Amino acid sequence: MGLLTIIRKNKFKDRELRLLFLGLDNSGKSSIVRRILGEDIAGVSPTLGFDIRTVVHRGYTLNIWDVGGQKSLRPYWRNYFERTDALVWVVDSGDRARLDDAREELWGVLGEERLAGASILIFANKQDIVGALSAEEIRRALALDAISSHAWRIQPCSAATGAQLGAGVDWAVEDVGRRMYFGGGGGVAPPEASKEAERRGETGTA
Numbered sequence: 180m181g182l183l184t185i186i187r188k189n190k191f192k193d194r195e196l197r198l199l200f201l202g203l204d205n206s207g208k209s210s211i212v213r214r215i216l217g218e219d220i221a222g223v224s225p226t227l228g229f230d231i232r233t234v235v236h237r238g239y240t241l242n243i244w245d246v247g248g249q250k251s252l253r254p255y256w257r258n259y260f261e262r263t264d265a266l267v268w269v270v271d272s273g274d275r276a277r278l279d280d281a282r283e284e285l286w287g288v289l290g291e292e293r294l295a296g297a298s299i300l301i302f303a304n305k306q307d308i309v310g311a312l313s314a315e316e317i318r319r320a321l322a323l324d325a326i327s328s329h330a331w332r333i334q335p336c337s338a339a340t341g342a343q344l345g346a347g348v349d350w351a352v353e354d355v356g357r358r359m360y361f362g363g364g365g366g367v368a369p370p371e372a373s374k375e376a377e378r379r380g381e382t383g384t385a
């Protein structure tokens with residue numbers, strides 16, 4: 180077991196996860212983060228550096244890194260890869276013109292060694308927009324089926340309405356847990372098993 184794996188397992192035992200939000204500028208990353216934190220999303224302005232927010236979600240402390248996606252800021256993304264448990268890639272489902280750009284940037288990031296082992300959640304955001312591309316269309320446009328290096332999932336959602344954000348985050352937390360648990364070494368229960376243990380009156384990890 181590598182050192183990184185041990186660090187990750189310990190973090191998961193402490194129920195603490197690091198989520199890195201990336202995607203093109205204006206895709207809705209900061210709005211999604213605000214929604215997850217239960218904040219008002221009106222008046223959100225472009226992220227010029229990065230924001231770190233912490234929220235407790237189903238008993239897990241999520242350290243959320245929200246990084247600016249403007250073209251000039253993308254070279255700095257690599258500074259945030261280390262120790263990421265899940266990469267949350269946000270797509271503006273109404274922005275057909277920049278889908279190719281989104282695909283290229285995503286695939287650039289997927290090749291990063293320091294993200295090996297991270298779960299990949301793709302949020303097909305802005306589903307409330309009339310004419311928005313469906314998750315299925317985005318899945319094809321971003322060539323997601325070709326991802327073999329990571330566990331991934333695409334989740335249609337809307338930061339404007341809050342729809343389906345929780346389902347996406349639930350998957351990310353569960354997938355990170357599954358990997359810790361079944362990835363060898365054992366000793367750390369995945370979220371579902373933890374919940375089961377809680378129901379039985381046992382606390383913490385099984």
Ligand SMILES: Nc1nc2c(ncn2[C@@H]2O[C@H](COP(=O)(O)OP(=O)(O)O)[C@@H](O)[C@H]2O)c(=O)[nH]1
Nearest residue numbers: 204205206207208209210223224305337338339
């Ligand atoms: N219609 C709609 N607009 C959204 C949604 N999410 C974000 N926006 C808008 O998209 C713009 C960019 O959002 P922001 O969160 O700053 O994107 P970021 O650059 O990726 O952090 C803002 O005007 C948001 O109000 C959504 O789900 N639906």
Ligand SMILES: [Mg+2]
Nearest residue numbers: 208209225226
């Ligand atoms: Mg932002």
